[in-house]
Amino acid sequence: MSAFEPAAPAAGADSALLRELEAFAAFGRPSLRTALAGPDGRDVAVLTNEFWTSAQREGHSLHEVSYRACFKPSLPAFFIERLSAPGDCVYDPFLGRGTTLLEAILRGRVPAGNDVNPLSAMLIRPRLCPPDLPALQRRLADLDLAWDGPLEDDLLAFFHPDTLRAIHGLRSHFLRRTAEGTFDPVDDWLRMVAVNRLTGHSAGFFSVYTLPPNQATSAQAQRRINQKRNQTPPRRDVKAIVLKKSRQLLADVAPLWRREAAQLAARAVLATGPANAVPALATGSVQLVVTSPPFLDIVHYATDNWLRCWFCGIDAKAVPITMARTVAAWQQAMGEVFVELLRIVRPGGYVAFEVGEVKRGTVRLEEAVVPVAAAAGFVPELVLIHAQEFTKTANCWGVGNNRGGTNTNRIVVLRRP
Secondary structure, eight states, X not given: OOTTOOOOOOTTTOOHHHXXXXXXXXXXXXXXXXXXXXXXXXXXXXXXXOOSOOOTTOSOXXXXXXXXXXXXXXXXXXXXHHHOOTTOXXXXXXXXXXXXXHHHHHTTOEEEEEESSHHHHHHHHHHHSOOOXXXXXXXXXXXXXXXXXXXXXXXXXXXXXXXXXXXXXXXXXXXXXXXXXOOOHHHHHHHHHHHTTSSBSSTXXXXXBOSOTTOOXXXXXXXXHHHHHTOOOOOOOHHHHHHHHHHHHTTTOOHHHHHHHHHHHHTOEEXXXXXXOOTTXXXXXXXXXXXXXXXXXXXXXXXXXXXXXXXHTOOGGGOOOOOOSSHHHHHHHHHHHHHHHHHHXXXXXXXXXXXXXXXXXXXXXXXXXXXXHHHHTOEEEEEEEEEXXXXXXXXXXXXXXXXXXXXXXXXXXXXXX
């Protein structure tokens, strides 16, 4: 049978999850069931449907932190609710901005995450147990953002000189407090917010109009943008912008949840390093993994995050991000990750491994995932393809609906025997 040829359910062989998803019709239509040829000769069911809403910004306010190629909160929520219970550990080995971890703690699970870029831990840690607004207001009021050092010409392509001085002052504060050992949760939050207000395309960012906030273009490219738009960087109030964004992020935070979050966050594991070796996580400690690895060399995370890394004192060029140019090389890297996941996930636990269509839809990475995951020892349960109507992301890049992989999530669901 060829991949994606329609298949009839095998009597008595379907899991409860597969039966539920095949009957799923929350958005008005039943799932389409096809099949993918498995490595052992048995077919893996493929279910296509709209499994969660296509609405933008439907999640908790704490999620509103931009990051390149991140998935929506609805995706991890879908699997967390079905494949874990309160108190279980939910893990993401490629945590990015931390969507899985935040959704886990919001649903009473213990969050765990790893990323090769230390920026990721900086983005998620403050949101797992956020400080209250009065503490942030007091710290901002006390901060002295004076800076009399040099101003980089490249950064002046993005920022007004006065704004850049304030950014330098804020950066210096965080680096000094870290070196002194006095860096605290309020600093952690303020740094996270400042990182996410560096550049963007509205007055809510420190910069002049530029690319969306999940990408930082080069200084040379920014000069071209400035020339084309006949713009110069305006003066921005750094403290006011940080405070406004903090209010927005904290809008949905309930006082009672803070106590539960503090208890769960105290048990959280945040590691920085390669996903194929995470000694911080004990063997058999994780019930569910929900993750999305780098898709070959499609997204250049180091380039996109160069300005954020600069602000945080990270050498972006030294971060060894996986950038596989071929499917075979990507399979090799992911095979090593699955071996480590087999150690970490407890028997009966699950992995929801989100991949996508790349190379304009000519490469379907779920077909590459199934054999290497099975070789590591996982049992392929199903492939879920979430297909939705036209989205803001697709429109932003001028891509037609369900073309180029912008409107589908393709998740391989694996079980640890």
